[in-house]
Amino acid sequence: MNQHLKTIAQELHIQVEQAAATAALLGDGATVPFISRYRKEATGLLDETQVAAVRDRLGQLAELDKRREAIVASLGERDLLSPELNAALQAASSMTILEDIYLPYRPKRRTRSSMAKEKGLEPLARAIYAQENRSVQAASFINPEKEVHTAGDAMAGARDIIAEWISEAAATRAGLRKLFAREAIVTSVVVKKNEAAGAKFRDYFDWQEPAAKAPGHRLLAMFRGENEKVLTLALRPPEDRGLAILQRFHVKAQNEAGLQVALAVEDSYKRLLAPSLENELRNALKERADREAIRVFAANLRELLLAPPLGQKRVMALDPGFRTGSKLICLNGQGKLLYCTTVYPTLSEQKSREAGKTVVDLCAKYSIEAIAIGNGTAGRETEAFVRGLPLDPGVLVTMVDESGASIYSASEAARAEFPAHDLTVRGAVSIGRRLQDPLAELVKLDPKVIGVGQYQHDVNQAALKKGLEDVVESCVNSVGVEVNTASMELLTHVSGLGPVLAKNIIAHRNEHGPFGGRRQLLKVPRLGAKAFQQCAGFLRIQGARNPLDYSAVHPEQYGIVEQMAEDAGCTVVDLMQQESARKQVDVRRYVSDAVGLPTLSDIMAELAKPGRDPRAEFALFSFAEGVNSVEELQPGMKLPGIVTNVTKFGAFVDVGVHQDGHIHISQLADSFVKDPAEVVRVRQQVMVRVLEIDPARKRIALSLKDV
Numbered sequence: 001m002n003q004h005l006k007t008i009a010q011e012l013h014i015q016v017e018q019a020a021a022t023a024a025l026l027g028d029g030a031t032v033p034f035i036s037r038y039r040k041e042a043t044g045l046l047d048e049t050q051v052a053a054v055r056d057r058l059g060q061l062a063e064l065d066k067r068r069e070a071i072v073a074s075l076g077e078r079d080l081l082s083p084e085l086n087a088a089l090q091a092a093s094s095m096t097i098l099e100d101i102y103l104p105y106r107p108k109r110r111t112r113s114s115m116a117k118e119k120g121l122e123p124l125a126r127a128i129y130a131q132e133n134r135s136v137q138a139a140s141f142i143n144p145e146k147e148v149h150t151a152g153d154a155m156a157g158a159r160d161i162i163a164e165w166i167s168e169a170a171a172t173r174a175g176l177r178k179l180f181a182r183e184a185i186v187t188s189v190v191v192k193k194n195e196a197a198g199a200k201f202r203d204y205f206d207w208q209e210p211a212a213k214a215p216g217h218r219l220l221a222m223f224r225g226e227n228e229k230v231l232t233l234a235l236r237p238p239e240d241r242g243l244a245i246l247q248r249f250h251v252k253a254q255n256e257a258g259l260q261v262a263l264a265v266e267d268s269y270k271r272l273l274a275p276s277l278e279n280e281l282r283n284a285l286k287e288r289a290d291r292e293a294i295r296v297f298a299a300n301l302r303e304l305l306l307a308p309p310l311g312q313k314r315v316m317a318l319d320p321g322f323r324t325g326s327k328l329i330c331l332n333g334q335g336k337l338l339y340c341t342t343v344y345p346t347l348s349e350q351k352s353r354e355a356g357k358t359v360v361d362l363c364a365k366y367s368i369e370a371i372a373i374g375n376g377t378a379g380r381e382t383e384a385f386v387r388g389l390p391l392d393p394g395v396l397v398t399m400v401d402e403s404g405a406s407i408y409s410a411s412e413a414a415r416a417e418f419p420a421h422d423l424t425v426r427g428a429v430s431i432g433r434r435l436q437d438p439l440a441e442l443v444k445l446d447p448k449v450i451g452v453g454q455y456q457h458d459v460n461q462a463a464l465k466k467g468l469e470d471v472v473e474s475c476v477n478s479v480g481v482e483v484n485t486a487s488m489e490l491l492t493h494v495s496g497l498g499p500v501l502a503k504n505i506i507a508h509r510n511e512h513g514p515f516g517g518r519r520q521l522l523k524v525p526r527l528g529a530k531a532f533q534q535c536a537g538f539l540r541i542q543g544a545r546n547p548l549d550y551s552a553v554h555p556e557q558y559g560i561v562e563q564m565a566e567d568a569g570c571t572v573v574d575l576m577q578q579e580s581a582r583k584q585v586d587v588r589r590y591v592s593d594a595v596g597l598p599t600l601s602d603i604m605a606e607l608a609k610p611g612r613d614p615r616a617e618f619a620l621f622s623f624a625e626g627v628n629s630v631e632e633l634q635p636g637m638k639l640p641g642i643v644t645n646v647t648k649f650g651a652f653v654d655v656g657v658h659q660d661g662h663i664h665i666s667q668l669a670d671s672f673v674k675d676p677a678e679v680v681r682v683r684q685q686v687m688v689r690v691l692e693i694d695p696a697r698k699r700i701a702l703s704l705k706d707v
Contacts, residue, residue: 400434
């Protein structure tokens with residue numbers, strides 16, 4: 001473990017002590033949000049990203065150790081584990097090095113080399129590979145009974161053995177691996193018979209570029225094209241460069257034996273090494289592209305989850321439709337369903353008048369403060385209809401991204417909450433709640449269905465799931481959760497809880513009423529001291545007897561705050577409400593071995609704004625009036641839009657025409673842009689200029705330049 005901690009510290013550019021403290025906390029069951037928020041002194045101020053990196057690297061190194069143990073056991077069982085081999089295995093610092101060392105000893109199916117050895121040709125192979133004699137006496141190995149009929153047969157078998165030796169030599173593989181990583185060319189060619197069906201991959205029908213410089217999104221596109229049998233890919237360096245490396249390693253003499261080794265080198269490269277290392281490179285490039293795509297998805301998801309909430313406002317939501325009408329629901333400030341019906345604002349003039357009266361009457365009856373309209377089919381038409389009604393000027397009208405609402409409406413959670421209502425009602429409720437609190441509603445969905453990813457179905461699904469779960473956990477805990485109103489899905493993501501404890505909290509809440517303080521959580525079945533330590537600081541209880549229970553101050557730090565108040569001659573409430581009282585506190589007086597200035601500074605910031613929401617203030621957005629379809633767009637138009645997705649090659653923007661437009665990375669700014677995420681983010685409101693419209697291909701080119 002000590003060596004692993006040194007490795008992690010070196011890779012992450014942190015101190016060994018920081019890595020060791022983080023590893024100890026993780027080993028004790030602490031979560032990433034808890035460690036980064038409440039154990040700053042122990043870790044030396046490592047943030048969430050760094051703590052998660054330590055956790056992930058520890059997991060990878062544990063897998064390395066597990067594989068090493070399996071290899072050592074296998075070699076020991078077969079009496080192949082020499083002290084030198086064991087030392088080499090123990091020193092292996094990566095899975096690649098470990099597997100290279102093990103390769104010659106790995107049990108394998110019959111190969112051309114093993115069959116040649118069965119024919120007794122290994123001594124000949126050793127004599128040839130030594131390259132000491134000017135001539136090779138292969139005739140003495142002729143044995144018709146073993147199908148070695150001529151000296152040529154013997155020589156060919158010996159070359160097969162040498163070729164396998166060359167392919168299994170660790171130094172050889174390491175040298176070639178560097179060549180593949182540095183000089184391999186990605187070559188993509190269309191499969192002619194599938195050319196028409198694979199038109200979407202047209203850009204890669206005849207494509208070449210250095211593998212080391214190929215961006216992840218292009219690699220994933222080509223890999224997908226290959227999987228769909230539209231493209232044929234090759235990832236190799238120039239063959240002569242590979243052969244030259246092997247010859248330097250293995251051809252040692254200019255004689256007959258050396259010539260045979262040179263032939264074995266060529267065979268080894270073409271038949272064994274190049275295919276093997278090409279597969280390795282493919283996997284490495286795929287992993288690199290996956291990491292990039294997951295980072296993009298995670299960043300987009302974070303922006304979406306942390307989108308500004310409208311808050312506890314009374315909301316009417318409409319899930320639009322033409323022929324089937326719009327499902328209309330009304331929610332109270334806490335998201336409880338009060339009423340539902342169906343209106344037909346776009347079916348006929350008569351139906352439109354009836355729908356208008358219904359909306360106006362319901363807004364008055366339920367004191368509606370905002371109207372949320374889904375941005376799907378008939379969304380812009382429904383928005384125009386609502387905006388034309390004689391509503392109170394104080395009623396906000398806005399469109400809401402409904403991605404994934406239909407999936408939630410069919411989920412078990414939705415059925416459990418609304419067993420008496422159909423899918424359309426549940427979908428409309430989801431739209432309304434997304435306006436009130438995007439985070440609380442979106443955590444009910446699998447992040448993959450939200451639609452802010454890049455090739456999310458092509459990347460490693462386990463890695464994607466883990467990466468996105470980290471983002472959800474981070475967002476939920478950074479905002480905090482009101483324990484008396486939170487859904488099970490929201491509670492599940494709180495540090496230290498999970499689905500079982502979340503379910504138990506809700507059951508206890510339903511049976512005994514709202515929690516009056518954080519300490520009451522210890523009465524929840526199976527929620528022990530350890531879970532309480534991990535979750536308490538992230539749970540909020542509005543109206544609790546102890547005002548600190550609605551803050552991010554952890555219960556283990558309450559004593560410090562109470563001492564501060566006593567020393568300042570006031571109450572804890574005074575500290576939270578009066579800046580003058582807080583100014584009397586000299587935090588340096590409260591530094592101890594367990595609590596340092598970073599934590600004390602956090603406490604003071606929290607006292608100033610208890611339970612503060614890190615999300616931005618809600619800002620109303622409206623699409624351009626009179627532009628509702630692609631056919632109404634014209635080059636040169638300047639339109640308001642909302643960024644719906646950010647990728648490595650640009651961004652997608654909804655301008656209200658039921659088809660997102662694309663801003664290429666070159667159109668994001670007047671200066672060079674390396675990463676689109678440096679310029680735009682998901683849910684950002686922007687003003688764009690229309691460059692080009694291609695209705696046939698459903699493509700809209702946009703620009704942020706000259707706007």
